[in-house]
Amino acid sequence: MTSTEAWQNTADSFIDPQQRNQVLNWLKDRVPSSRIQHILGVEKMADDLAIDHQLDRTKAQIAGLMHDLAKYFHPQILLETAIAEKLPLDDILKNHPHLLHADISAVVAREEFGIEDREVLNAIANHTLGKPEMSPLSCVVFLADTLEPGRGNTDELEALRALCYQNLYRAVWKTCDYTLNYLIKTSSVIHPRAVLTRNWALQQHQNKVQLGQKR
């Protein structure tokens, strides 16, 4: 039994089984099997975090399942879709269209699979760069994308995973730091939205500390 079947057979899937199969079949023709495993890992971790933070599990599962629909789209298709959707484009996005795959995955979720829920579409769109003021649902999908088990098991990743269940905004802040450090180490371009997300999460955490709130 593949892990896809194992997850399909659990009673924990809140997504309409027909729609879930439709999405997985669509993905099988467009992404490698390693990416399907990552997607299933994100779906499961987003669900686990939704339970822990008392969020809508169906929304978390749908956003996790559909977050990387456009992952392997050709850069030109990503750019053309972004222009058609009137998404704001800057020089970094024009030179690195892959960064648009999150926003375009939300477009595909809407157009191909009829997802209309704004919170779900935003969680898909925010999974790579995040966004200041993003919802807790967006936070859990953002965290699951970087921290699902397939990403590895270094001490740093394990510590970040544990943090997700203790303090949502601190986890987003620290996960942003983790990604930003990696981007600096690998001499990669950093989109300003990733920095804005980091500063927002840090301030959310600090505000909660001041108010004496634990999570």
Ligand SMILES: [Fe+2]
């Ligand atoms: Fe992605």
Ligand SMILES: [Fe+2]
């Ligand atoms: Fe992903």
